[in-house]
Amino acid sequence: MLTVAAVAGSAALPAFAADHSSRRGAVEISNVQYNFPGRDIRSNQSLNREWAEVTNTARRAVNLDRWTLSDRDGHTYTFRHYRLDGGSTVRVHTGIGHDALGDVYQDRRTRVWDDRADTATLRDEDGRLVDEVSWGGRRHGDHDGDHQSDRGGRLGGDHRDGRGDRHGDERGDRYDDGAGRHDGRH
Template identity: 60%
Template sequence: MEITNNSRHGVDLDGWSLSDEDGRTYTFDHYRLAGRATVRVHTGIGLDTRRDVYQDRPNYVWDNRSGTATLRNDHRRFVDDASWGRHGHHGHHQR
């Protein structure tokens, strides 16, 4: 799962959450995404860097066949979502 900051300004993602259809949620902790940068959120276990963060879960939250991930900010407001697989609108963004 990738999150891209399209603005020129950095965004403080502290307290932002990424959740799947089953309600499993990853919450960013003291993470700042630079302007025009992308961070990849991995479900496995690894060392967090500026470009990659890990949920430290042994099992994969998002399967590759289909799913939806929802990004919310620290005020629980909907920011964006991405769907893939059977939904038929890969990478669809609601505005």
């Protein structure tokens, strides 16, 4: 009897709800450059060398309107009218600039990402956790097993999306090979 109710309940789920969560699960923080190469001369050019990349790993486009990207201290960037095509990446720069395909700007005058330890968090328009990448020492939430970066401030990182396993896709943890690519270890 319980099995029938569970099956009937899942059949009653609207198609758009299942479609929304599958698209949401295909978007991830793919890379963060928090300690950019070269001297920090406290210019807008320096600020724009600090960035986070958000990638849509699915084939279908995802509307990122009202999605947010934030750091541990609550500095929050809100995507406005941005559609991320399937297989595409958008780079979210810290400094001031003109938004274009593949590059958006937070229009900040100071750095966001902490070099020693921080967490980049991506949330959808309803505030649900989509992905989270951490580096450095212990952070909020006291997550065990976070990937520690010693690659000079560029990180793919250890992901969490709040859906059971660490990435919500049964693939386990992903690690970066030092050049911003994930090595596929689980």
